[in-house]
Every structure is written in C-alpha cells, then in structure tokens.
Amino acid sequence: MHYLSTRGGIAPIGFADAVMMGLATDGGLLVPAEIPQLDAATLRAWSGLSFQDLALEVLTPFVGDEIPRADLRALIDRSYATFTHPEVTPVIKTGGQRILELFHGPTAAFKDVALQLLGNLFAYLLARDGSQLNIVGATSGDTGSAAIYGVRGKERIQIFILHPKGRVSPIQERQMTTVLDANVHNIAVQGTFDDAQRVVKSLFNDLPFKSAYRLGAVNSINWARILAQTVYYFYAWGRVSGGDPAQPVSFSVPTxxxxxxxxxxxARRMGLxxxxxxxxxxRNDILTRFVKTGVYAIEDRVHQTLSPAMDIQLASNFERYLYHLHDGDTAQVRALLGDLQDTGRLSVDPARHAQVQADFSAAAVSDPETLDQIRATFASSGYILCPHTAVGVRAAQDLPGCVCLATAHPAKFGEAVREAIGQEAPPPPSLLGLLEKESRCVELDATPEAIKGHLQSVLEVPT
Incomplete structure (x- = not known):
C-alpha cells in the first residue's frame, strides 16, 4: 500500500514513512492510494472476531508487508492490553439507542483506541531504524492525555502537547500535567484549540525545522489514527448486525x-x-452547516461549550474528505483550500453537495439540549452520558437503534453531569486522585516563535 498527499505534492510513500511523516511535506494530509474493497464473505468472517483479531485484519492491507504479521499482532495485543474491558470497545443498549463505549482505555477517552497503538508503532519503527522522534500535538481535551499515555517513558521519543489554557476540563488538564515522565512536556497556550492547532501546523510546514528537530504528529492528521479508529466501526457492526451483510447499521458521531x-x-468506502x-x-457547527448548505464558512470566534473537545472551527480531517469528494483531484483540493485561506469560506458545486448529503446527516446540539439529553437518558435507564456522547445521542434521536459513539467517560466532565442530574458519575480507577497529584506545565503564547523557542530550549540543538 502506498500513500499520497491530498495536495499532490509528494511521491508515493509506504506505511512506515506515512506514520513517521504525519503531515505531508507539502502541507496536505496522507491518504491511501487505493481503498481495499471487502466482499460479503469477508464481512461475515470478520463479524465474530475479537477486537484484537479484527484489528489485525483491518490494518493488514493498509500496512502491507512493511511490518511482519506476527510483529503487527504483538503490537496490537500490547496496545489493547491496557484496556479494562475484555471487549475493548463494547456495545451496550440503553433505551432506544445502542452505545459504543470507547472509554475503557487508560485515559477514559476514545483517543486511547488509536493512540495506544500509535505509541507502540512509533516505538517499534524507531527501534528498528535506530532513530529519534519529537512529537508535537495540539489537543482540545482528550487527544493530549491519550497521546501522553501512549508514549510516556518510551525511549527515543519526546512529546510536547499544547492545550488551550482554561478551555479543557480540570480532569482533562490534570490527566496531562500530572504525567511527570522526563519525556513528557505540557504547554498551556493563551487562546483556543484552533490557535494551538495553527501553531502546530506552522511548525510542520516549516520543513527545515521539522527535519532538523525530527518532528512527528499524533493528532488525527496522522493516518494511523484514522486507521485504528476504523476498527471499532467494523466491531460494532458485527455485534449489532449478527454478521449479516444485508443488515446496515447507522452511527452517530460527536465530532x-x-x-x-x-x-x-x-469503513463504509471499504464496504461496511x-x-x-x-x-x-x-454550537461550533461548521460541519453541520457544510452538510446542510455545501458551504464551509469560518465564524468570527470559537464558542466555549459543555463539550469542549468539539469546540473547533477548522476540522483538520475535512481535507481528506474533500479529496475523496473530488475523486482525488488534488488541484481542486488546493483551490478550495486557497479559497478558505483567502476568504474564510469554501463551497462545493450542487452535484457534490448532493453527494455530501448522501454521505452524511448532520445536527447541531445546544448546551441546554445536551443537559436535557444527559438528564433524559439517566431518568429512563440510569445510564450517564458524557456531554459529547449526549450530543451524539440527541443528534440521533430520530434514528432508533443507531449506534452512538460514547467518546469519553462521564466522570471527566463532572460539572456538566452534576448540572444535568445533580450528581457526578463514579470515576474509573484511572481518574481517582488526579486533582491532588503534583503537576508540571509551562504557559506560552500561542505563536510559532514561542513554541519553537521552547522546543529548542528543551531539545539538544541539532548539529
């Protein structure tokens, strides 16, 4: 399997290079040159597999022969041994909805599913090549802690995570800043997640700096993140459909x-x-507005909400969808992104807008509706939703039997849960005592210059 850039500016590369490159050197995102196609027999065979066995099958065609199958299986087993549920991502039924619980990893968020694997992939590839990696990432809440837990203490890796000061929950902040391993560096920046993400992209687009300091990415711009997350769609479908390829399943995704x-x-392009x-x-509904209108338009500010991990204006992975929507026409992707940079908006033609609406439904959920959904679900079933999951459940209220992705444990958002139901969710063991632990973090301006200077002060200056 080879990987290309959504902007067309690189020669095809293999899986290992794609993982280590993160953001393509032309500023685009990496995508597979082709998407494997699955037949009905394969879907039936996969439907009853354990999560680990399924992950091996889903990843193999994208990895190719770059990692021996036995090594890949060992990486998968090591990654999901850290999860507390035997199914890794179980599907449970509550009321009229099915909930895909993605929060049984070490940081109680869905990001663990991908980042435990990515951390082990990095360690494997670096040890094989005898090289070093300095990871730089921005987080709106859960990516940072999951990335840190994925690589903490690992040789050959340093990790620098930027989070917007005061715009993540107290638990999310402490999950990052209480990890005191020498290779972990937390940075609180003044501004929003979009400001932090913009700084990170600037660093990666500075190719001499990226090369000199061996920068790597853990945000969802890294293809391995997307690939690992695809597995649980197959897993949930198998548990809900009984393995019948004629039985489709709907998914609601807080994003x-x-x-x-x-x-x-x-997963759907592969045949699921x-x-x-x-x-x-x-309330930060740029994606919902795009689905409804065909126009992707930036608003004047990011609104703080009860679901802070979704307080984002510029969705990084949207570029990958633009690439597929335009049938791999990289010139068209570049033109649309140029419009976005110059005017703060881009639009697609009517035929492609119709395709968008065939690909997705969309709904925006307000904070009052989020609280109401947490309250209603708890009243009907005793099940507690985190605010992000509540957004997904409310958006799917007209789709009975839809599988709603539970992206985080509700104990990570105690204030919102308490406001909704008058009590907090019992915390999992991984969250106990976090607020009392020693923490370490630096505060910096949200500028490339400030972050570059900090990296240079921490890392040995390359010769």
Missing part, C-alpha cells in the same frame, strides 16, 4: 476535528454496510 467520523466514512453516518456537533 469536531472530523477524524472519528472520517474513520466511519473510510453503514446506512447513515450522523455528524453531531455542538
């Missing part, structure tokens, strides 16, 4: 950066019978 829902789109893919957004 801000478009990575999780793009993983579902990839998905009926509807619902994009569930909060």
């Amino acid at each position: 801000g950066n478009f990575g999780d829902v793009f993983a579902g789109y990839l 019978p998905i009926e509807r893919l619902v994009i569930a957004t909060n």
Whole structure:
C-alpha cells in the first residue's frame, strides 16, 4: 500500500514513512492510494472476531508487508492490553439507542483506541531504524492525555502537547500535567484549540525545522489514527448486525476535528454496510452547516461549550474528505483550500453537495439540549452520558437503534453531569486522585516563535 498527499505534492510513500511523516511535506494530509474493497464473505468472517483479531485484519492491507504479521499482532495485543474491558470497545443498549463505549482505555477517552497503538508503532519503527522522534500535538481535551499515555517513558521519543489554557476540563488538564515522565512536556497556550492547532501546523510546514528537530504528529492528521479508529466501526457492526451483510447499521458521531467520523466514512468506502453516518456537533457547527448548505464558512470566534473537545472551527480531517469528494483531484483540493485561506469560506458545486448529503446527516446540539439529553437518558435507564456522547445521542434521536459513539467517560466532565442530574458519575480507577497529584506545565503564547523557542530550549540543538 502506498500513500499520497491530498495536495499532490509528494511521491508515493509506504506505511512506515506515512506514520513517521504525519503531515505531508507539502502541507496536505496522507491518504491511501487505493481503498481495499471487502466482499460479503469477508464481512461475515470478520463479524465474530475479537477486537484484537479484527484489528489485525483491518490494518493488514493498509500496512502491507512493511511490518511482519506476527510483529503487527504483538503490537496490537500490547496496545489493547491496557484496556479494562475484555471487549475493548463494547456495545451496550440503553433505551432506544445502542452505545459504543470507547472509554475503557487508560485515559477514559476514545483517543486511547488509536493512540495506544500509535505509541507502540512509533516505538517499534524507531527501534528498528535506530532513530529519534519529537512529537508535537495540539489537543482540545482528550487527544493530549491519550497521546501522553501512549508514549510516556518510551525511549527515543519526546512529546510536547499544547492545550488551550482554561478551555479543557480540570480532569482533562490534570490527566496531562500530572504525567511527570522526563519525556513528557505540557504547554498551556493563551487562546483556543484552533490557535494551538495553527501553531502546530506552522511548525510542520516549516520543513527545515521539522527535519532538523525530527518532528512527528499524533493528532488525527496522522493516518494511523484514522486507521485504528476504523476498527471499532467494523466491531460494532458485527455485534449489532449478527454478521449479516444485508443488515446496515447507522452511527452517530460527536465530532469536531472530523477524524472519528472520517474513520466511519473510510469503513463504509471499504464496504461496511453503514446506512447513515450522523455528524453531531455542538454550537461550533461548521460541519453541520457544510452538510446542510455545501458551504464551509469560518465564524468570527470559537464558542466555549459543555463539550469542549468539539469546540473547533477548522476540522483538520475535512481535507481528506474533500479529496475523496473530488475523486482525488488534488488541484481542486488546493483551490478550495486557497479559497478558505483567502476568504474564510469554501463551497462545493450542487452535484457534490448532493453527494455530501448522501454521505452524511448532520445536527447541531445546544448546551441546554445536551443537559436535557444527559438528564433524559439517566431518568429512563440510569445510564450517564458524557456531554459529547449526549450530543451524539440527541443528534440521533430520530434514528432508533443507531449506534452512538460514547467518546469519553462521564466522570471527566463532572460539572456538566452534576448540572444535568445533580450528581457526578463514579470515576474509573484511572481518574481517582488526579486533582491532588503534583503537576508540571509551562504557559506560552500561542505563536510559532514561542513554541519553537521552547522546543529548542528543551531539545539538544541539532548539529
């Protein structure tokens, strides 16, 4: 399998290079040159596999022969041994909806599914090549802690995570800043997640700096993140459909950066019978507006909400969808992104807008509706939703039997849950005592210059 850039500016590369490159050197995102196609017999055979066995099958065609199958299986087993549920991502039924619980990893968020694997992939490839990697990432809440837990203490890796000061929950902040391993560096920046993400992209687009300091990416711009998240769509379908290829399943996906829902789109392109893919957004509804109008337009500010991991204006993985929507026409992708940079908006033609609406449904959910959904679900079943999951459940209220992705444990958002139901969710063991632990973090301006200077002060200056 070879990988290309959405902007067409690189020669095809292999899986290992794609993982290590993160963001393509032309500023685009990496995508597979072709998408494997699955037949009905394969879907039936996969439907009853354990999560680990299924992950091996889903990943293999994308990895090719670059990692021996036995080594890949060992990486998968090591990654999901850290999860507390034997199914890794179980599907449970509550009320009229099915909930795909993605929060049984070490940081109680869906990002663990991908980042435990990515951390082990990095360590494997670096040890094989005898090289070093300095990871730089931005987080709106859960990516940072999941990335840190994926690589903490690993040789050959340093990790620098930027989060917007005061715009993540206290638990999310402490999950990052209480990890005191010498290779972990937390940075609180003044501004929004979009400001932090913009700085990270600037660093990666500075090719001499990226090369000199061996920068790597863990945000969902890294293809391995998308690939790992695709697995749980296949897993949930198998548990709900009974393995019948004639039985499609709908999914509702709380999303801000478009990575999780793009993983579902990839699964459907591979042949998974998905009926509807619902994009569930909060008040920061740029993706919902795009689905409804065909216009992707930036608003004047990012709104703070009860679902902070979705408080995003610029969805990084949207570029991957633009690439597929335009049948791999990289010149068209570049032109659309140029429009976005110059005017703050881009639009697609009527035929492609019709395709968007065939690919996705979308709904924006307000904070009052989020609280109401947490309250209603708890009253009917005793089940507690995190605010992000509540956004997904409310967005799917007209799709009975839809599988709603539970992206985080509700104990990570105690204030919102308490406001909704008058009590907090019992915390999993991984969250106990976090607020009392020693923490370490630096505060910097959200500028490339400030972050570059910090990296240079921490890392040995290359010769």
